[in-house]
Amino acid sequence: MSTITSTLLSDGRELIYFDDEDSPAERRSGDAAPDLRGLPARGEPGEVRFDALTGDWVAVAAHRQTRTHLPPADQCPICPTTSTNATEIPAADYDVVVFENRFPSLGPAVGNIPSEPGWGTVGPAYGRCEVVSFTSEHTGSFSGLSERRARTVVEAWAQRTEALSALPGIQQVFPFENRGAEIGVTLHHPHGQIYAYPYVTPRASVMAAAAGKHYESVNGRSTLIGSLLEAERKDGSRMVLESDSFSAFVPFAARWPLEIHLVPHRKVPDLAALSGAEKDELAHVYLELLKKVDALYPTPTPYISAWHQAPLIPSLRDAGQLHLQLTSPRRAADKLKYLAGSEAAMGAFINDTTPEAVAERLRSVAVPPAPSVLEGTNA
Incomplete structure (x- = not known):
């Protein structure tokens, strides 16, 4: 601790x-x-x-x-x-x-x-x-x-x-x-x-509305992100990695050239609700995911790592579930996707990669070993 x-x-x-x-x-x-x-x-x-x-x-x-x-x-x-x-x-x-x-x-x-x-x-x-x-x-x-x-x-x-x-x-x-x-x-x-x-x-409001509609339709039996994870695990083609308590996948309708969601198997609203064992596991899984992302290209991959946590408004919180959304505009070793007219003005994304191909690359990439706890001040 x-x-x-x-x-x-x-x-x-x-x-x-x-x-x-x-x-x-x-x-x-x-x-x-x-x-x-x-x-x-x-x-x-x-x-x-x-x-x-x-x-x-x-x-x-x-x-x-x-x-x-x-x-x-x-x-x-x-x-x-x-x-x-x-x-x-x-x-x-x-x-x-x-x-x-x-x-x-x-x-x-x-x-x-x-x-x-x-x-x-x-x-x-x-x-x-x-x-x-x-x-x-x-x-x-x-x-x-x-x-x-x-x-x-x-x-x-x-x-x-x-x-x-x-x-x-x-x-x-x-x-x-x-x-x-x-x-x-x-x-x-x-x-x-x-x-x-x-x-x-704004983004959380849109997601909360969809999550609330799903939660009500299944009488609280599952969250929307939990149901999507279940579907992705059953399909398998977009899965990236899995552990006892967490799974990562490229979403079916990914907006970005590189986009991955990391979701806990247990319904928790935020990081504070994770158990000690789940935090231990998250540290390991998150590092593995970032290493895969960085190993895709010869140079480090730019990204935004966004932890979606359930809003604190009671009417929205029950339907929410913690998950990570990691995105990158990098669509090739020497190319970036810029948000131009369709995306920036209309919010209508056009993806230059297929989620299945991105997931396959992430699954197959070699991940370097974690540094020793005796190495440097990062230990």
Whole structure:
């Protein structure tokens, strides 16, 4: 079990250290150094505006224009602090760290946004945005972590999901990772993020409506994603990998050139609801999946790793089930799919690959062994 230590940065933002199980004493973060940067006080939230044409909320966060963008390694803001680079993480070393984003799209205040919006409705951009640093090493990626470190990240996701879900006004918690310059990352350091929204996002709303319709039609006997998994396992042509508690498949109607869903066999609403044994297994299976994705081409594959968790609204939560959607715009070694007219304007996707062929490639790709727990700080 990870050791968890919470502290505050000099502007009042929360920072939480998650130590690997059995991490060496010199890497333990319980007595981490304080943040001596003397940062200015945090600003007020931005705003959310209601789009009456679609029924969606849009966050307006102009302050993010000044956020850090692809700094050199010696100026990375999420590497450990040194004498020449005072960073967001005061400790001289760490395993996994979660902290409130200095340039958040949502927050830092939390609360309820207007419940009956219309044209011209504006509200505070309540919510919370957190950064999850997977390792103190500046280079590498999640797929290069040891299984022990991956387990610590899973624990961090689960713990933060539970904590953020309890905040006033929060309706959806979304852990995700953007990997690769092609996706638009602003930091090279291996990391992900967690957004806690004051509304149910447009994509989650569409999925919740379909899930609710299915759940009602089968009298609560199965969730929609659970039924789809059952069908995919029976068909077999799009399956990628399976374990005792999780299965991964390329969906029948995949939108992206590379798209994989990872689904727990047990109905759970979110990462916080997984058992300890399931978290152990997830760390192993998720690493195997990412290694397969990275082994498809000679260079690392850009991707978005999106953890879909059931919304916190009671009427939507029962029908929801945790699952991962991993997507990449890469359609060949030297080609990317760009969202142009049909996709960007109409939301009508046209896939350049067949799901069955992609699944076959992923099944057959050779996966390198996991790094030893004795190798480097990623151990």
